[in-house]
C-alpha cells in the first residue's frame with residue numbers, strides 16, 4: 001500500500017464569481033522509504049500540492065475536489081488541530097520561507113530546545129546531546145558555536161541547515177522539501193542532498209523533493225513524478241532507472 005496517495009486533486013482560488021481552479025486532476029502516489037522528485041515547469045502546482053498535503057494552503061485557496069490519502073486515511077477534511085498534529089508527528093514541510101521561521105532575537109540553542117520540549121518528553125541531558133547530534137548530522141563540525149549564535153550571525157545556508165535540524169528533531173515519517181537547496185552554495189548543496197539520502201536510508205524516511213535542480217533530481221531521487229501540461233494539471237510517473245543512483 002502506498003504511504004501517500006494524491007487522487008485527482010483540484011485546488012482553487014476563491015473569487016467573487018466562485019472558485020476558479022488553479023490545478024486540476026493531479027494524481028500520484030509515494031511508497032514508504034522512497035525519495036521521489038516532483039518536477040514540472042514553473043507555476044504548474046508543485047508547491048500548492050505540497051501545501052495542500054500538510055494543510056497549509058492560504059485562506060483564499062481550497063481543495064475543491066479529490067483526495068489525499070495518508071496511511072490509507074483521507075486527510076482532505078482534517079481541521080486545523082489535526083493538521084497541526086500531522087505536521088508535528090508525521091509529515092514535515094521545509095520551504096525557503098522556513099528560513100524566516102527562526103526567531104531573530106533568540107539564540108539557536110533556546111529555539112532548538114523549545115522545539116524539542118514542545119514535541120517530546122526527554123531529560124535535559126538527552127535533549128542537549130540530541131541537539132548536538134542533529135547539528136552534526138546537518139554538517140556543523142562545531143555545534144556549540146552554532147548553539148551560541150543568533151540567527152542573524154549565520155548565513156542563509158547555515159540558517160537553513162539549522163531549520164533542517166529542527167525539523168529532523170520531529171522525526172517525520174515524510175519529509176517534503178520545497179526547493180531545499182536554493183539558498184546554499186554548491187558544497188553545502190551537495191552535503192545537504194547527501195544528508196537527505198542518508199536520512200532516507202538510515203531512518204527509512206520518505207522524501208518528496210520539489211526541485212528545479214536537474215542534478216539533484218537525477219542523482220538522488222529514486223523516482224520522478226512530472227507535472228505536465230498547459231495548465232499544470234497532468235502528471236505521470238517515470239522510474240528513474242536510467243539514472244546513476246548514489
Ligand SMILES: Nc1ncnc2c1ncn2[C@@H]1O[C@H](COP(=O)(O)OP(=O)(O)OP(=O)(O)O)[C@@H](O)[C@H]1O
Nearest residue numbers: 013022040041042043044045046047048049058061
Ligand atoms: N496564494 C495564491 N493565490 C493565487 N494564485 C496562486 C497562489 N499560490 C499559487 N498560485 C498560482 O497557482 C499556480 C501554481 O503555483 P505553485 O506555486 O504551486 O507552482 P510551482 O509549480 O510550485 O511553481 P515554481 O516551480 O515556480 O515554484 C500558479 O499559477 C500560481 O500563480
